[in-house]
Amino acid sequence: MVDFRFDIKPLFPQPIIKVASSLLPHTFRGDRRQCLDATSKMSEIIDQLGQLSAVSQGLSKPVTTAQRLRMSDNQTIYLLADPEAGTNGLVTGLLKVGTKDLYLFDEKGQTRKMENSPSILDFYVHETRQRAGLGKRLFETMLKEEEWTPLKCSVDRPSEKLLAFLGKHYGLVRTIPQANNFVLYEGFFNDGATSNGQSRNGHESPLSQKNGLHITNSPNTQLFGATYLGDEANKRSSGGRRDSGSQQQSSLLQQITQISPNGRYGAPRPTCSMAEIIHAGSGNSGKGGGGSGAESSSGNDIAEIAAQLQHLQAGDHYSVHDLQPELEIEPEPQPDPEPEPEPEEVYTPPSPPPKSHTPTPPTVRSPERAESIIGDNRKPPAFQLSKQHTGMKNRSFGVGMAVMPSSKMEFNQQEREDFGVVKINRPLGNEITSPGHDNTDAMSTVSSGGGLTDQGYNDLKFYHNKLW
Numbered sequence: 001m002v003d004f005r006f007d008i009k010p011l012f013p014q015p016i017i018k019v020a021s022s023l024l025p026h027t028f029r030g031d032r033r034q035c036l037d038a039t040s041k042m043s044e045i046i047d048q049l050g051q052l053s054a055v056s057q058g059l060s061k062p063v064t065t066a067q068r069l070r071m072s073d074n075q076t077i078y079l080l081a082d083p084e085a086g087t088n089g090l091v092t093g094l095l096k097v098g099t100k101d102l103y104l105f106d107e108k109g110q111t112r113k114m115e116n117s118p119s120i121l122d123f124y125v126h127e128t129r130q131r132a133g134l135g136k137r138l139f140e141t142m143l144k145e146e147e148w149t150p151l152k153c154s155v156d157r158p159s160e161k162l163l164a165f166l167g168k169h170y171g172l173v174r175t176i177p178q179a180n181n182f183v184l185y186e187g188f189f190n191d192g193a194t195s196n197g198q199s200r201n202g203h204e205s206p207l208s209q210k211n212g213l214h215i216t217n218s219p220n221t222q223l224f225g226a227t228y229l230g231d232e233a234n235k236r237s238s239g240g241r242r243d244s245g246s247q248q249q250s251s252l253l254q255q256i257t258q259i260s261p262n263g264r265y266g267a268p269r270p271t272c273s274m275a276e277i278i279h280a281g282s283g284n285s286g287k288g289g290g291g292s293g294a295e296s297s298s299g300n301d302i303a304e305i306a307a308q309l310q311h312l313q314a315g316d317h318y319s320v321h322d323l324q325p326e327l328e329i330e331p332e333p334q335p336d337p338e339p340e341p342e343p344e345e346v347y348t349p350p351s352p353p354p355k356s357h358t359p360t361p362p363t364v365r366s367p368e369r370a371e372s373i374i375g376d377n378r379k380p381p382a383f384q385l386s387k388q389h390t391g392m393k394n395r396s397f398g399v400g401m402a403v404m405p406s407s408k409m410e411f412n413q414q415e416r417e418d419f420g421v422v423k424i425n426r427p428l429g430n431e432i433t434s435p436g437h438d439n440t441d442a443m444s445t446v447s448s449g450g451g452l453t454d455q456g457y458n459d460l461k462f463y464h465n466k467l468w
């Protein structure tokens, strides 16, 4: 039983009092000294009942403290006492309520923002007095004072006992699932007041449902944009009414807009070089998007790169010839799209070959970029180089492009893996058909200087760092 060292009768002229942020009973009348005394005693009562409630619910710290109540301007605590019991009277129950702005799901799963929604925040009747109707008495007093109805109350993380209490006394059983700790019951959103944006208990903010989009200020909407509810939702919301406005409505449906996310989700994203390659490639080839004509500058870069690579097709250079079909950057469509098994690029870390077998270094190497970024060969590139092109991570541009996975590519790892050594190889089982296309032994093992292998390819070992 909760008794105190002081007499509670002056604080409880009636069995149930309510206390707000002033920490004074609503019935309190007194001078300044009495006011300070009452505040101190009331703080002690609230803290002790709040602690008992927390223990009863198995919480690590109390939901209700005098300090919290003092700091809040929209919370009220109802205290139930038996002033005649014991020497100084007994405090037997506590009910804390308040209003909250909540994002809630309705029965259809749509997000709604409820402002000043009535909430049951803490409820406790001393163990020795439970199941004696005191809880109901306290709750009924609160409903009357606040002019709330049980159905319109959201309940903050209710215990099993409270769920049973609400079920027994108010028939509240069927809940509406929520993403937060609050529990609502079916009917929470029902009534004329809610549907036109106002309710006696709580206030639904003027969230719109325009053009079939459910637009709220909820985190979901801000992150992912408005939810398109479809025409069915519009039919529902219009109640089946079809008048001259329906044409206008259908035209509005066309204007589906998306709320731009803001905050860090709205921040410009770093360009994805792989996406640039893919989109620019399909756009230029005319195979992917139908050639909208709206090309980004990065797309132009890629097209330019493709053009330059084309010029390098001569000779035994493998990358241009092999990469073009993969990247779809050749502007002119192939007359014969027969899916012949082309020499594929297989990159394996090979074992070092004897130097004597090393073919003559090619005189022309694919990427001008390889020359433009290496050592003494540094010179202005023939095209606009972005960070994606020239950054250390992307330095081996040709290799990066070549290893884009495709159905035509497989990785031959039969040979020993030496870190940092790249071999351009054939898929397993493929025979060399033409010396001009033989790249089986086109491997680089030793940097001959300037970051190039003695064949002139980029040596990954040279460029390796931990961040690569």
Ligand SMILES: CC(=O)SCCNC(=O)CCNC(=O)[C@H](O)C(C)(C)COP(=O)(O)OP(=O)(O)OC[C@H]1O[C@@H](n2cnc3c(N)ncnc32)[C@H](O)[C@@H]1OP(=O)(O)O
Binding pocket: 053, 056, 057, 120, 121, 122, 123, 124, 125, 126, 129, 130, 131, 132, 133, 134, 135, 136, 137, 155, 156, 157, 158, 159, 160, 161, 162, 164, 165, 166, 168
């Ligand atoms: C948002 C929150 O505050 S959640 C936390 C709620 N508080 C707690 O769980 C603390 C411990 N419990 C209590 O303090 C009380 O049981 C209260 C406040 C929930 C209800 O107060 P009571 O004075 O017992 O309520 P009252 O006597 O008016 O109603 C009794 C009904 O409450 C429910 N109830 C009360 N105690 C229990 C219990 N131990 N087990 C199951 N149901 C219970 C039952 O429906 C009971 O009806 P029944 O006896 O016919 O089964």
